[in-house]
Amino acid sequence: MSRFAPRPDPPYYAVIFTAQRTDGEHGYGEMADRMAELASQQPGYLGVESTRDDAGLGITVSYWRTLADVSAWRRQWEHTAARNQGRAQWYSHYELRVAKVERAYGWDRGDGRSPGDGGA
């Protein structure tokens, strides 16, 4: 399964979540899997890209069709994070940015050129 999100024609929305994990698991993996599955079932979900290094710094970017889709997902995410009182266990710090994707490009070594630029 590709770890890259699809590249629909802009505009669409990106939620950029940069977070420093705490030490210890505290049920994080289970929660993250559940939230990823929940996100994929939300209206307007386009895809996600996520990675985390050995020092616990992770960046997850989820993509959404409209700002309303983003807002609905944010409310659900915050509700779940609050309900589980997990935020302070899972993270020491995070930044969350909502951004409108205006241009998108891709490149793959297989063909040496952009496989269908969107909105360039």
Add this chain to the structure above:
Amino acid sequence: MSRFAPRPDPPYYAVIFTAQRTDGEHGYGEMADRMAELASQQPGYLGVESTRDDAGLGITVSYWRTLADVSAWRRQWEHTAARNQGRAQWYSHYELRVAKVERAYGWDRGDGRSPGDGGA
């Protein structure tokens, strides 16, 4: 040094670069350090967040004041990547998205609340 970028008041721009590294170094680390330093000296540079996992999937998000600042940086980045013929050595695939940050929030465990939401 913090691995989080500052949180200026929106709007500003994000360049989301998700890339799968190839195996082997091929001078990548030196190039990446040089490009990061170059970026930080560009007009409109606001900061960067970057991480990569053991499987070589990395996400780097750089932040810029204006779209013109982004375009100037992109030209320089592509020029350097092409000049060094490094792209096919360093990456097997990447996606690059330019997005306008409309809202930004942060949270820190130290105080349990958002340390100054921007543009909410």
